[in-house]
Amino acid sequence: MEFIEYADREMLFLSLANKVAGELGQALRSAGHATLAVAGGTTPLPLYDLLSAVELDWENVTVMLTDERCVPEDHPRSNLGQVRRRLLRAAAAPAKVVPLYLHNAGEVGRIERIAEAVTARLPLSTLVLGMGEDLHIASLFPGSPQLAEALSPSAPVVVEVKAPGQPEPRVSLSLPVLRDAMNIHLVMLGQPKREAFESSKGLPADLAPVRAIADNATVHWAE
Numbered sequence: 001m002e003f004i005e006y007a008d009r010e011m012l013f014l015s016l017a018n019k020v021a022g023e024l025g026q027a028l029r030s031a032g033h034a035t036l037a038v039a040g041g042t043t044p045l046p047l048y049d050l051l052s053a054v055e056l057d058w059e060n061v062t063v064m065l066t067d068e069r070c071v072p073e074d075h076p077r078s079n080l081g082q083v084r085r086r087l088l089r090a091a092a093a094p095a096k097v098v099p100l101y102l103h104n105a106g107e108v109g110r111i112e113r114i115a116e117a118v119t120a121r122l123p124l125s126t127l128v129l130g131m132g133e134d135l136h137i138a139s140l141f142p143g144s145p146q147l148a149e150a151l152s153p154s155a156p157v158v159v160e161v162k163a164p165g166q167p168e169p170r171v172s173l174s175l176p177v178l179r180d181a182m183n184i185h186l187v188m189l190g191q192p193k194r195e196a197f198e199s200s201k202g203l204p205a206d207l208a209p210v211r212a213i214a215d216n217a218t219v220h221w222a223e
């Protein structure tokens with residue numbers, strides 16, 4: 001694990017956007033295509049803004065979320081809605097998208113269709129994770145009835161989860177998909193998240209899902 005502490009948030013996001021653009025460029029040069037998975041929530045919004053202005057061969061980049069809340073895209077809590085508004089515009093508008101939730105599809109076979117679309121875009125070239133103060137990453141929440149399945153080495157690529165205290169069900173990339181990413185960044189802002197992360201050292205992944213990925217990640221932190 002590499003832990004990078006930045007002087008401020010602006011420095012963090014400029015540096016991270018530069019790294020992510022470099023990694024996507026590398027994947028595009030070597031494989032002709034790249035897959036970027038980004039966290040939902042509020043933390044990565046400045047990263048979305050910066051990346052949307054980067055000149056890249058976006059037509060050959062697929063963007064997906066690390067996890068999605070099961071709400072329509074125009075709902076304020078939709079992670080994909082945020083990505084469409086803040087990332088998939090300007091230079092990045094031509095990027096392809098793989099949604100993790102299909103609101104208008106019937107329930108039968110829905111998760112299988114999503115899994116198929118995700119599988120076709122693996123491995124992830126770059127993964128940008130956030131973390132909750134409860135130590136969840138993506139939608140791998142401590143206390144979730146589906147956590148053991150999502151952490152298992154034989155987990156399906158996407159898992160439907162119920163997260164304690166969260167208003168809607170979710171869909172999350174599973175741990176094997178997250179861990180197989182070629183570049184893994186974990187972004188945390190503020191002292192409470194840093195303290196939560198520090199205090200998770202030594203805890204098992206079922207209590208602290210972030211520990212399942214921390215050793216493989218570059219951690220970016222600013223106050």
Ligand SMILES: O=C1O[C@H](COP(=O)(O)O)[C@@H](O)[C@H](O)[C@H]1O
Pocket residue numbers: 038039040041042043044066067068069079129130131132137138139
């Ligand atoms: O619900 C979620 O929460 C985490 C953290 O969100 P933040 O607003 O504290 O940045 C996020 O990483 C995850 O993708 C999201 O669905």
